[in-house]
Amino acid sequence: MKVLDGRKKQVFRKGEAPFEFDCEKQSLAGSVSQRACVFCGSRVVLYPIADAVHLVHGPAGCAAYTWDIRGALSSGPELHRLSFSTDLREYEVIHGGEPKLYQALIQLIERYRPEAVFVYGTCIVGVIGDDLEAVCKKVSALKGIPVIPVHSEGFKGTKKDGYKAACAALMQLIGRGPTDGISKYSVNILGDYNLAGEIWIIKDYYRRMGVEVVAGITGDGRVKEIERAHGAALNLVQCSGSMNYLAKLMKEKYGIHSLQVSYFGIEDMAEALYGVARFFKDAEMMKRTQELVSGEIRAVYPKLLEYRKALAGKKAAVYVGGAFKAFSLVKALRLLGMETVVVGSQTGSKQDYALLKELCDDGTIIVDDSNPVELSHFIREKNVSLFIGGVKERPIAYKLGIGFCDHNHERKIALAGFVGMLNFAAEVYQSVMSPVWQFTPRYMQSETRGDVHDECSRTVCP
Numbered sequence: 001m002k003v004l005d006g007r008k009k010q011v012f013r014k015g016e017a018p019f020e021f022d023c024e025k026q027s028l029a030g031s032v033s034q035r036a037c038v039f040c041g042s043r044v045v046l047y048p049i050a051d052a053v054h055l056v057h058g059p060a061g062c063a064a065y066t067w068d069i070r071g072a073l074s075s076g077p078e079l080h081r082l083s084f085s086t087d088l089r090e091y092e093v094i095h096g097g098e099p100k101l102y103q104a105l106i107q108l109i110e111r112y113r114p115e116a117v118f119v120y121g122t123c124i125v126g127v128i129g130d131d132l133e134a135v136c137k138k139v140s141a142l143k144g145i146p147v148i149p150v151h152s153e154g155f156k157g158t159k160k161d162g163y164k165a166a167c168a169a170l171m172q173l174i175g176r177g178p179t180d181g182i183s184k185y186s187v188n189i190l191g192d193y194n195l196a197g198e199i200w201i202i203k204d205y206y207r208r209m210g211v212e213v214v215a216g217i218t219g220d221g222r223v224k225e226i227e228r229a230h231g232a233a234l235n236l237v238q239c240s241g242s243m244n245y246l247a248k249l250m251k252e253k254y255g256i257h258s259l260q261v262s263y264f265g266i267e268d269m270a271e272a273l274y275g276v277a278r279f280f281k282d283a284e285m286m287k288r289t290q291e292l293v294s295g296e297i298r299a300v301y302p303k304l305l306e307y308r309k310a311l312a313g314k315k316a317a318v319y320v321g322g323a324f325k326a327f328s329l330v331k332a333l334r335l336l337g338m339e340t341v342v343v344g345s346q347t348g349s350k351q352d353y354a355l356l357k358e359l360c361d362d363g364t365i366i367v368d369d370s371n372p373v374e375l376s377h378f379i380r381e382k383n384v385s386l387f388i389g390g391v392k393e394r395p396i397a398y399k400l401g402i403g404f405c406d407h408n409h410e411r412k413i414a415l416a417g418f419v420g421m422l423n424f425a426a427e428v429y430q431s432v433m434s435p436v437w438q439f440t441p442r443y444m445q446s447e448t449r450g451d452v453h454d455e456c457s458r459t460v461c462p
């Protein structure tokens, strides 16, 4: 397979050439990138705020594309699971969509009584030039709640620009609430989206350490909590792609320090807790953290070793949204005795890829903003048994006849925390070792059967 000329510098094979890597650029036309649009980027970041109305100003298709496709859970209201759209048509494209937006906002606020409204601009809104800012301001003054425009016209950049638009919208909420009564040992959790209830696991760890969580941004998010987020002493940034920008804005405006953390895998989970204890320089808290970490590891480690016995030597490919998650996955797979031979992300920075290069073994293929043709080829070439990705990568794995693990926002099993590592190992084991693969065409040399089938028929696989 030939990598497109314009993408050659976005693919790197460790050990074969000096590290010259290109990333953070618009997808190449014709490459059929796995990336989503700017609007989708902002929508997924704000989606878990459960007591807000999310109104997509655009054609119904944009709203349908992001309607309840993510597994972000709420412990209370579930307004976020609805997808409202102004359903713009030819008439509005010619005469403007502002009156329809105004009407929709008034009706939705009166009917659902939300704490806030996010109004997402889509491609067509950018083309016809509706003034979102003016309409939102007018309705906000009339109804007395924040009505926040999200400038996320799909065509105007990459998915990462959508993250930035979401962070800019969040900054309009942060700072509006009172901060009295907040502990000096307090944090905001940035970039955990409470998939399958993961933020509840993490919050419980911090509670046991004696740390107050002021706001989940945006997992199990509430408007009033986010409005108080500027009162926290520390920001913990998990999803680097989406939330580094918010941490930077909060540092500039409120002087809040931030720590980069990951809640995936034993090593990174423990470090996420120790990092907080070190930051607060409290001996008692450190002691509690050590007890927590050793107790949790003791509970999961024997079982992890059993999975490791079965999985040792298998090869994995990882393709995820943000590169920081890829670091944790490489380490977690190593703990299970597996080697990551292909790794990439949609939104990684040069610094992220340099770190990934250091972490991976020689021969690993590192790729930015990839497409299905490239990924399928690399998986075949490297004789991969497991593909870890999201909803768009799942069909690639199944068509190739290999195991798949969903590590994106659609997952239904909590993979964060120590217990999440055990769930991850179980998921990997069940997928890789499933007997179903003997009935599918397999395109590569089988590690278990030791033979090579190129598009073999179902009957030849023993």
Ligand code: SF4
Pocket (backbone or CB within 6 Å): 037, 038, 039, 040, 058, 061, 062, 065, 121, 122, 123, 124, 152, 153, 154, 155
């Ligand atoms: S690319 Fe434009 S039209 Fe397509 S979903 Fe995104 S905002 Fe909507």
